[in-house]
Ligand SMILES: [Zn+2]
């Protein structure tokens with residue numbers, strides 16, 4: 001309710017009223033921790049929900065499995081359609097090198113497109129593989145400059161679809177087909193990144209093969225979790241440690257834990273985020289249910305800083321945390337913007 005009211009207030013004016021300050025506290029390849037200032041809970045939550053459900057992301061949507069059984073020519077490696085090329089079936093040998101296919105295991109081996117996992121399950125797994133998402137190059141199918149005028153069934157072009165292929169053969173002792181076995185039909189920069197190439201898809205044994213074409217499209221987390229690029233999206237109020245009673249605080253310092261009097265500034269405040277988190281844990285030694293609590297009382301307290309939040313999330317690897325944040329902010333602005341248009345029409 002709060003969010004709606006606020007969005008309405010913002011949309012009425014033509015300028016954005018609230019400017020939230022964002023400071024990066026920690027940043028890795030897949031994780032980020034931010035400090036939001038001049039912010040309220042409703043805004044932080046709107047950002048959180050937008051990151052999860054409205055950030056454009058590429059994920060595999062359709063998979064075409066090639067079905068059938070084949071005779072693999074052991075001379076040239078050509079896959080001949082089942083039995084047709086065999087001598088015994090009246091065939092004239094390998095379609096490519098014309099070598100006679102007489103003895104299984106000597107001239108050819110038989111491969112069938114069946115594995116231990118059903119195709120449906122393989123498709124499910126493919127959907128969850130992080131597909132590198134380039135927002136400059138790709139669009140939603142419904143807003144794609146080439147496809148938006150078409151009916152949904154006809155949509156799909158190099159500006160809104162990414163196609164990956166995979167052809168894998170099993171071995172005697174079994175081999176794991178992984179995300180790295182998928183080949184992108186296009187620019188090499190959009191191959192599955194090194195870091196995620198060992199995500200398993202299925203396992204194949206001798207005589208089993210897997211061949212498919214997988215198409216990734218841009219989508220939103222609100223449609224399906226596979227289009228949500230983030231996880232562990234959370235925020236908490238920023239907290240500071242307050243030294244209320246120097247004498248009694250000594251009870252904590254005497255326990256020789258990590259935080260001591262020197263960590264507090266001359267006004268008796270501890271601002272450093274990491275240290276505050278440590279302090280919060282250490283206060284359990286003098287907190288409720290302990291003998292020390294009787295004397296310690298409220299000698300040190302932890303307090304929320306109004307209007308400031310620690311916001312953190314991880315991405316699944318399809319984009320950097322920075323990109324996810326930028327795209328989510330853009331989506332959020334768009335939602336507020338369209339709300340403004342609606343309100344203008346009504347008021
Ligand atoms: Zn051959």
Ligand SMILES: [Zn+2]
Pocket residue numbers: 141144145146147148155156157158159160161
């Ligand atoms: Zn298109």
